[in-house]
Amino acid sequence: MELGKDLVAASATPLVLAIVAEGESYGYAILKRVAELSGGHLQWTDGMLYPVLHRLERQGLVAAKWGTADNGRRRRYYRITKNGQAELTAQRKQWQVVDETLRGIWMKAKLA
Amino acid sequence: MSATPAPLPLEDQVAQWRQFVRRRRTIHSADITELEDHLRTEVGVLTEAGLAGDEAFLVAVKRMGRLDELSREFAREHSERLWKQLVIGDAGSATTTAAARSDAFVALGFAVAAALSMKAPALWGHGFSEQGTFYVRNGSLLILPHLLGYFAWKRGLGVTRTLLLLLPFAAGALFANVYPFGERSNTALLTALHLPIALWLAVGVGYAAAQWFRGSVRMDFVRFSGELFIYFVLLGLGGGVFIMFTVLMFNAIGIDARPLVQNWLLPCGIAGAVLVASWLVEAKQSVVENMAPVLTRVFTPFFTVLMLAFLATMAWTGNPIDVQRNVLIAFDLLLVLVVGLVLYAASARDSSAPPNLFDRLQLLLIVSALLVDALALAAIAGRISEFGFTPNRVAALGENIILLVNLAWSAVVSVRFLAARAPFTAMERWQTAYLPVYSAWAAAVVIAFPPLFSYV
Numbered sequence: 001m002e003l004g005k006d007l008v009a010a011s012a013t014p015l016v017l018a019i020v021a022e023g024e025s026y027g028y029a030i031l032k033r034v035a036e037l038s039g040g041h042l043q044w045t046d047g048m049l050y051p052v053l054h055r056l057e058r059q060g061l062v063a064a065k066w067g068t069a070d071n072g073r074r075r076r077y078y079r080i081t082k083n084g085q086a087e088l089t090a091q092r093k094q095w096q097v098v099d100e101t102l103r104g105i106w107m108k109a110k111l112a
Numbered sequence: 113m114s115a116t117p118a119p120l121p122l123e124d125q126v127a128q129w130r131q132f133v134r135r136r137r138t139i140h141s142a143d144i145t146e147l148e149d150h151l152r153t154e155v156g157v158l159t160e161a162g163l164a165g166d167e168a169f170l171v172a173v174k175r176m177g178r179l180d181e182l183s184r185e186f187a188r189e190h191s192e193r194l195w196k197q198l199v200i201g202d203a204g205s206a207t208t209t210a211a212a213r214s215d216a217f218v219a220l221g222f223a224v225a226a227a228l229s230m231k232a233p234a235l236w237g238h239g240f241s242e243q244g245t246f247y248v249r250n251g252s253l254l255i256l257p258h259l260l261g262y263f264a265w266k267r268g269l270g271v272t273r274t275l276l277l278l279l280p281f282a283a284g285a286l287f288a289n290v291y292p293f294g295e296r297s298n299t300a301l302l303t304a305l306h307l308p309i310a311l312w313l314a315v316g317v318g319y320a321a322a323q324w325f326r327g328s329v330r331m332d333f334v335r336f337s338g339e340l341f342i343y344f345v346l347l348g349l350g351g352g353v354f355i356m357f358t359v360l361m362f363n364a365i366g367i368d369a370r371p372l373v374q375n376w377l378l379p380c381g382i383a384g385a386v387l388v389a390s391w392l393v394e395a396k397q398s399v400v401e402n403m404a405p406v407l408t409r410v411f412t413p414f415f416t417v418l419m420l421a422f423l424a425t426m427a428w429t430g431n432p433i434d435v436q437r438n439v440l441i442a443f444d445l446l447l448v449l450v451v452g453l454v455l456y457a458a459s460a461r462d463s464s465a466p467p468n469l470f471d472r473l474q475l476l477l478i479v480s481a482l483l484v485d486a487l488a489l490a491a492i493a494g495r496i497s498e499f500g501f502t503p504n505r506v507a508a509l510g511e512n513i514i515l516l517v518n519l520a521w522s523a524v525v526s527v528r529f530l531a532a533r534a535p536f537t538a539m540e541r542w543q544t545a546y547l548p549v550y551s552a553w554a555a556a557v558v559i560a561f562p563p564l565f566s567y568v
Contacts, residue, residue: 046175047147048182050150051182074149075146
């Protein structure tokens with residue numbers, strides 16, 4: 001099953017925020033985590049993650065710094081900020097509203 | 113995800129990929145480093161899973177997504193990058209940033225030095241707002257050596273060559289100051305007008321470093337000159353606003369700031385602006401679209417229509433050119449403008465492209481300008497003896513002939529190009545080869561005219 005473009009785009013922010021809220025991470029690991037959590041249903045083009053990360057950084061929701069990977073390569077690590085935490089909480093509430101609404105209507109549909 | 117010992121082909125492939133991505137202006141080198149780490153990690157994982165090195169690379173690149181879409185996403189996130197940054201800041205690697213910064217500091221240093229040397233004559237009692245022609249005669253001598261110094265530093269000219277290039281300035285200082293010019297002397301004003309043109313050649317040789325004899329480098333200098341002029345005008349507009357506010361604000365508290373403006377802001381600002389504008393042109397070279405060719409494209413049709421309308425009206429009404437005293441100078445300026453249009457159109461043209469409508473339009477412009485000038489010269493020729501050979505008139509006549517020769521041959525080259533008998537590079541070669549002629553004539557005016565016309 002492939003998710004629609006808009007839905008993927010809309011879910012990107014809370015998903016990435018939630019993942020970096022688990023701990024400091026970098027692009028490749030974040031993508032791996034997305035695939036893992038969605039059971040492979042959420043497929044992003046790898047490169048597209050980076051503009052999203054840069055946007056979150058610009059909005060002050062994540063902070064980034066250059067570090068060194070185990071293999072000695074330069075790697076950019078992202079961690080969540082206070083604002084990011086707040087945004088994540090807010091997004092979570094919004095998604096819950098959407099989720100509950102849809103759930104409600106679908107339960108009714110099933111009963112009917 | 114531990115690094116598998118990457119075979120050399122992978123390094124080559126990654127290097128190629130980097131090069132390829134770097135062409136996208138919206139993806140900066142720091143982004144590429146980040147993407148590269150991703151790519152290499154993916155390749156590492158895939159090879160561990162059993163894929164061959166090049167297969168793994170292909171899959172990893174494919175998963176990265178199409179470059180078009182990627183660069184569009186980067187552009188959407190970093191929209192300022194589409195407005196190619198003017199001042200080199202965070203773009204590029206650490207070394208280029210450091211180089212750009214030291215370039216900025218050196219340029220600023222030369223700008224301050226130029227500003228200060230504009231004030232140096234005050235030590236000998238020459239105020240900027242004084243009567244007389246001291247500053248107009250010497251202005252270029254006070255500013256341009258600093259510009260040459262900047263290029264000497266930037267191009268690593270070395271002491272000997274820099275000193276050689278400073279010789280024309282020493283000569284200029286001599287000719288501008290040892291002649292006993294009278295008060296309101298015409299030849300002194302001619303010196304003031306022509307000395308910068310003569311010295312600009314020395315600046316150009318410094319700009320080109322050892323490659324002045326290559327036409328393409330001369331064309332670069334032409335481009336530089338055009339952009340410098342535009343930046344200087346823009347800085348001048350800003351400076352005008354600044355001066356206006358300086359005067360207004362201090363006026364409000366009852367202090368007259370005009371002496372400060374006249375004696376400090378104006379001379380120092382002009383000198384500094386030349387250096388800062390030069391640095392800006394150098395720093396943003398290839399980053400921002402050149403303006404001079406754009407203006408050329410916009411105004412060539414207008415001036416062509418003007419020439420044709422002028423000729424048609426003259427033919428229709430039979431009105432002769434009214435030979436005023438300064439008519440020759442007006443037509444000189446017209447030719448300067450047309451040569452400028454031809455020169456800057458050539459500077460931006462893809463020389464391998466076939467003739468197009470614009471080239472035909474330009475030929476029409478050249479031919480009509482030649483006709484207009486020929487009519488003006490014919491009208492003047494009859495009366496020049498009546499007016500007498502003043503230095504101004506002889507200088508103007510000389511310039512008219514020099515520009516006329518340029519345009520006449522440009523017309524020939526242009527016809528040959530349109531007939532596909534010559535490549536467009538012939539026009540470039542002609543224009544760049546002609547550049548020293550302007551400076552040579554200007555030098556002749558500076559050196560020979562004052563004594564010839566007994567310093568009037």
